[in-house]
Amino acid sequence: MSPRVRSRPVGAPVPAALVLAVLLAVLLAGCTSSEGPPPPDAPTTSPSASTPTDPSPSTTAPREPSPAPARPAAVRIALAGDVHFEGPLAGRLADPATALAPVARVLSSADLAVVNLETSVGSGGRPAPGKRFTFSAGPAAFTALAAAGVDVATMANNHAVDFGRARLPSTLRAARAAAGADPPLAVIGVGRTADEAYRPALTDVDGTVVATVTASVADQDPTADPTGQWAATDRRAGTADAMDPARLLATVRRAAREADAVVAYLHWGVQGERCPSPDQRSLARRLVDAGADVVAGTHAHELQGDGRLGEAYVAYGLGNFAWYSPGPTGVLTLTVRPARERSGRATVTRARWWPGAIGADGLPRAVTGAAAADFRSDVAALRACAGLG
Template sequence: MAAGGDGRVGRTGAAAALLALALTACTTPAQAPTEASPTPSTPPSGEPSTSATSPAPEPPDPGPVRIALAGDVHFEGVLASRLRDPATALTPASAALGSADITIVNLETSVGTGGRPEPGKRFTFSAGPEAFEALAAAGVDVATMANNHALDFGRARLPSTLRAVYAAAAADPPLSVIGLGRSAEEAFAPAFVDVRGTLVATLAASVADQDPTADPTGRWAATDERGGIADALDPARLLAAVRRTRRAADVVVVYLHWGIQGQRCPSDDQRSLAAALVDAGADIVAGSHAHQLQGDGRLGNGYVAYGLGNYAWYSPGDAATSRTGVLHLTVRPRANGPRPPYVVRAIWGPERIGADGLPATTTPADATDFRSDRESLRACAGLTD
């Protein structure tokens, strides 16, 4: 595709990513380019001779990739009416969301028509396909729906959801929706985005351990026979998908729905899985579900942001749950060797969720408190600066 004005190139949706993922299973090296016609053994007079063993010129450095991560988004309560005009629904947040090469969020709601609220579930969220339009218009490139609200209106709505997912991938601007599908293979498929020659892949999964007597999300897992969400309570399939994707992509991002609601520090399970994902080849591991920020920082060769908090949410809540923002990561991809990509810069743009459900810039004093709190969160997460 032609490059867009913001530097993005060749964005692909989750459906198209299935084909790309299948291709990564083949380990046959790329076919050598066809040889050109033989050249004369003696160059024309005045021209220097060229050796057949002369080193090929090194490819140009593609430069860093800017990735923006934000937390939970839905269109409930005061946010519901904003979908009447999807193009402006998240306009106050579009500057922060649209400034990166790739922006990734968690869409915490069912999408589509039909179905009924899951019986016995305390909170059920619903939005029309306009939710996808609103995210794309605000500058979001990838949205994960691997969470405990994606099927709030049951499996009967899933066909409608998937039709909207495929339409969003083909729209202009496009939006890749990952983390659910017609099968486990589709639900765990990554979205690929080509940024000036650097291929960035994003995978998603839910690791939110729900009580099956109170919350039916444990029954929502996609399998080989039925659709649903990418469920990674058993992380084997997710880890295998990361390893496969690592062979195809220059940068690998994993976005998870995990942890314990209301907790500032990540659980032992989060920390263990984060380490396993980095070992498997993930460059960035991020997530949400705690509904407040958790620590971010370096973990080995990777960068982990355990909790991105709420972002566009129907209620600000208290001082902890209203604190939000966008995490901007600058990644230097691998260049001419096995050295892994690494995050060279990580900046939080601190904000607060207001009464309208949208993030807004904080005061200078609150921004100072944010920086101090971030250091505390990083320490309890066991991460380095």
Template sequence: MAGPGRGARGVRRPRAVLLAGAVLSTLAACTSPDRAAPPPSPSASTSAPPATPSAEPADPPTSGEPDRGPVRIAVVGDIHFEGVLAGRLRDPGSALAPVRDVLSAADLTIANLETSLGSNGRPEPGKRFTFSAPPSALTALAAAGVDVVTMANNHALDFGRARLPSTFRAVRAAARARPPLDVVGIGRDAGEAFAPAVVEVRGTLVATIGASVADLDPTADPTGDWAATDTRPGIADAVDPARLLAQVRRTRRDADVVVVYLHWGVQGRRCPSVDQRALARSLVGAGADLVVGSHAHLLQGDGRLDGGYVAYGLGNYAWYSPGDDATSRTGVLLLTVRPRPDGPRPPYVVRAAWEPQRIGADGLPSTASAEDAKRFRTDRESLRACSGLEP
């Protein structure tokens, strides 16, 4: 169920046989054999993404390889189905219909699903906020044009590990549905939790890895015991980033584009923390092309870093309360990338454009007014400056 502006969607690669070489040997032993790849989605319209005044075009890199054309990747922040949003799941196919056109305009759209998913289980004792959604939440996201969601966050196990079997059933069903949806950042062991979702877009392999470092936030409930291990299910926890960095290096060997979506930072803080900035640099150094994230519930800076592109905070996106002027500001970050040529890393992102939006009383974002979009651009420049990123 795609909007009229939806571009040609990619072909899913099974996570058990993701990429050739090292990724295959590393993941085959720890990924479920029944995680099958859906067949290619049919192509739709080739219309361009919405033009925004915050676009920053740049000359594309040149190489001796055949030009496979650009790939448009859209990233958005936190989504859940609490409060006023819960009733929308009575009709999952239209639950996010107001934002379907903007979410489905890119070749690949990635979001953070900020909730426990499935049935059974009980709210975690002592946790102030516990979020829950039925499996139909994945149907709603796929119908709206989202291709990959991460569940590596501090709400994925709000109803305990007893819920995880139903979570994994829902994840498998979503991957086989039409349209399909891949879920990363959670798994039956650490290998599966850190495994990337790989989508082929017109010959370009885009790999997305999800991980959480929310435990570094002193304002957040501790979730370190939610980490998946070699023998226990859970989320991809990267407070110790060694496993995440190793996964990025392995994925880099075969993927054309590597995206890392992190749950990180400090809630309510506009500028990234020292830990965020250090991890971003390490991830780009390991081979990540795009490093994006959420958790602060505010927009944070985006820009270039050492040949990669970083968006520290994407804010809330579909959220039960708009909150104040800062927390209701949101949008879709549209990144245009080109396949990597041989040789030194080129300036890989050739265009970065925000579609400015505001979260309303219904919990959904809508297009910002002209005056609000102007303030958005000014604020973006300020946020980039305190993030140490380049335009």
């Protein structure tokens, strides 16, 4: 797993010509010395380098204590919900650089921004038969997310394969291109095999490594994926499916050993519900016990409660974000301070919502005044509903 490095260079390299000149000067000095090698019985160090011979107290300077290892710096992680480019949003991909302009500032101001891309991406294939809603976008969707400040997009959801398995090769090619673009975007939750689909995104923020793990654990309705046919396997491309969460939990445990902080971003819950289901609550606890420092998710298309769960922070539902249906939305930004040792737990020291609303054009915009106050009241009520601190 190759981390995406955002740290800055710490210094300029030393010119090669300067290094060569110094080495040449040292060699010439050795060749022109008038002193021959020391006699066989003579010491090979000068008296000044040996222990002082006078009876005065030792003049050796006390050894400086080794500096303590640097503590990884705190990072700001922005979490937002479901994104697609349907309806009024479709035409915005004609100019990906400005497609999500109203939220670019809030997303790009964080060290790491994560969203759920709820659509198939690429070309070819056909709409999945019998499915009520099928979403599609070209590779410009990845460009639009990156331009808006998104660093990681998960596609572990029930719309990533809306146009069938025949489209997946183009999806994966576009994802690889996005990872190498400027700015880059890490696309997770979909892959040629289950190992690839489960592979976390590792983001290095000035030496602090954050692992983002994803999977879909939502109950699939009969029109979405009735047999789990879109799940990646050891021999088949698809999405990271965790109806059996064993692999997901193992991925989180491994990520906790390799990173300073772990974010588990899931596709889960019951559509239309504003309180988390018993299954969500149970899995959240298991993910925290496995080492996740932040647990978040989407699928309900509604905001659900957020708050502290033991040593971690949970946001059960981030709702819609850029969507063809107007309604409330927001960006949850968490300040996360890693432990000094990788074996320790990171701590969320601050949680702050950017309150917003999705307009008729599908774009999220900030709300102020009474609307912002209503948003905060709603968040407080949802936290109580979720049973979080």
